[in-house]
Each structure stands twice: as C-alpha cells, then as structure tokens.
Amino acid sequence: MRMVFRCDPALSDHLPRPIPARSALPDWLRAMPAKAHSEIHGREIRTVKQCPPFVDAMAYGVQILLPCDVAVTSGSFSWAWDIPEPLTSGHPRAPLSFHVPAQFPDTPFAKAGQAAIKFNSFWTIELEPGWSLFATHPVNRDDLPFRLISGLVDSDRFHDGGINFPAIWTQPDFSGVLPKGTPVAQCFAVPRAAPQLxxxxxxxxxxxxxxxxxxxxxxxxxxxxxxxxxxxxxxxxxxxx
Incomplete structure (x- = not known):
C-alpha cells in the first residue's frame, strides 16, 4: 500500500509533512505510569499504557499536522504565516477556513450559531485502486480543543485536489496558541470492497x-x-x- 502526498512546489519547504501516527503519540501517554493504584481493587493495576488495542489505535495510520501556529482568543482565530504565493491556481494560503452553521443543521454536533472550523489541506493524497481514505479525529485525543468531523474520500480517484478537514471547536473558553505540528486529522487507508458477513x-x-x-x-x-x-x-x- 502506497500513500502519495503532493504539494505546491512553492510551499514544499514550508509545510510539515504528514507523519506516521506512531511518532505523534502525545506527551500524556508517554508520561503515564505503566501501573497505578486502584482503590477499588486495593492494589496496583495496569493502566491503558499497557493496553495494546488502546495504544495501537493511536499509533495506526498517518497524522496530518497543523502547518503553523494559530492563536485563539475568545473564539477568534489568527495567524502570522509568511509563505510564498502558491504557484497553483486556486490553492489556499490560510491554514483555516470555516463552514457556516447552515451547512450542518440538526446534526448532533451543531451548536447554536457556531460555525465549524476547517483545517485546510496543503497536501493532496493518492491511494492505490480500490482504497479510500478515512479521516477522523486523532484517536483518543480528547485533550485537543476541537473535535474533527469524520469523513471518507475515494482517494484513488480524487487525488488532484486537497482534502479539507472540518471540525467543531469544543473549548469556547480556550485562549492560547494551537502550535504548529498539532495533529488535526488521523488518516487510514481502508479497502472499499464491502465485507461478506x-x-x-x-x-x-x-x-x-x-x-x-x-x-x-x-x-x-x-x-x-x-x-x-x-x-x-x-x-x-x-x-x-
């Protein structure tokens, strides 16, 4: 299985490349002790750090990374990202754009009047025939102040345009910087053929x-x-x- 990532040549030296999810495991998991005392059990028990399914889910696939620092203040987003003008017509320069609330009415994640942010893609992704790209929130990463909306793209066919990643901002009181390199989407190549049950x-x-x-x-x-x-x-x- 090959995943081919392409970008505008003017931006090649300015973009963090997608990386194996295993190399983007969060600090809180690395710092977690292997065992912790349980009052219910009255003894030391193993933590999720020793649970292979928990860790393997976080380590599988590829992480798409935020290309620059994004400052957040009272629901306002800003950035100072000095990059060249892309050589490709219609190519984005901003790391974020938005979906207005009218685009997702009555969904469980709709919040009164709140737009969804959209992490713009600076990489196209091509998969081998018969495979699709499943993009979802970085697994078990509820510490991130947003929640990605999952999507499936037939990237064996659609691979000449960027895939953008919409998300709901979940921490309205957050003020600070979402740093460059933050994982924003975890992507998996999945076979399109339906299984026989x-x-x-x-x-x-x-x-x-x-x-x-x-x-x-x-x-x-x-x-x-x-x-x-x-x-x-x-x-x-x-x-x-």
Whole structure:
C-alpha cells in the first residue's frame, strides 16, 4: 500500500509533512505510569499504557499536522504565516477556513450559531485502486480543543485536489496558541470492497478455544501482546532505511 502526498512546489519547504501516527503519540501517554493504584481493587493495576488495542489505535495510520501556529482568543482565530504565493491556481494560503452553521443543521454536533472550523489541506493524497481514505479525529485525543468531523474520500480517484478537514471547536473558553505540528486529522487507508458477513454458533472446538483463551488472559498479563498482537510494519518513504 502506497500513500502519495503532493504539494505546491512553492510551499514544499514550508509545510510539515504528514507523519506516521506512531511518532505523534502525545506527551500524556508517554508520561503515564505503566501501573497505578486502584482503590477499588486495593492494589496496583495496569493502566491503558499497557493496553495494546488502546495504544495501537493511536499509533495506526498517518497524522496530518497543523502547518503553523494559530492563536485563539475568545473564539477568534489568527495567524502570522509568511509563505510564498502558491504557484497553483486556486490553492489556499490560510491554514483555516470555516463552514457556516447552515451547512450542518440538526446534526448532533451543531451548536447554536457556531460555525465549524476547517483545517485546510496543503497536501493532496493518492491511494492505490480500490482504497479510500478515512479521516477522523486523532484517536483518543480528547485533550485537543476541537473535535474533527469524520469523513471518507475515494482517494484513488480524487487525488488532484486537497482534502479539507472540518471540525467543531469544543473549548469556547480556550485562549492560547494551537502550535504548529498539532495533529488535526488521523488518516487510514481502508479497502472499499464491502465485507461478506457470516454468522455461526460456537461448535465444540470454538467453545473450548474460547474458554481456554479467556482463562489465559485472566491468569496473567500480556497474553494478547505476546501471543496475538501482530507485528506492526514501519511506515516508510523513498530513501528510508
């Protein structure tokens, strides 16, 4: 699977490149202890830092990064980003634009009179035939002051225009700077072919396997990680080792 990112040549030296999500894990996860005391259990228990499904979801796919610092004050957004004029007609220069409230009436995330922000894309994304790009909020990142609205784009066909990423600003009292390099969208390549769904009851083999697996998981830590977790391939780019 290849994901091809392209940008305007005048901006190439000014844009942070999309990066493997694994290299953008947040500081709070890195600083989290592996174990913490539980009053309910009366002992030390493992934290989510030792939960492979939790961490792997955050580490999978590619993160799209904010290209410059954005200052936020009382719901007002501003930036000072000195970049050359793009060489491509119709190309954006601003890191943000907006969707007016009338574009998403009666949705669960609509808030009275509040526009949605839109993280403008400075990269086009091309996938291999039969694959689509699923873009969603950076996984488990409720610490970010916005919530991305998920979308699916057939990027094997639509790859000559940028994909913009709409989001709802969720912290109205936030004042400060959203720094350059903040992950704004986590993207996954997904196959477009619909799966064939099959339904079965456990036979004796599956009942035995279920009971054995559950007993092993409850008996000792790390069973999933040691026996079932697949090795993750490292995302590469041309010239990588």
């Amino acid at each position: 099959e339904f079965e009851c456990f036979d004796e083999v599956h009942k035995t396997a279920y009971s054995s697996t559950v007993a092993d998981v409850l008996a000792s830590p790390g069973v999933y990680r040691k026996r079932f977790r697949a090795r993750r391939g490292r995302l590469t780019s041309p010239g990588s080792d």
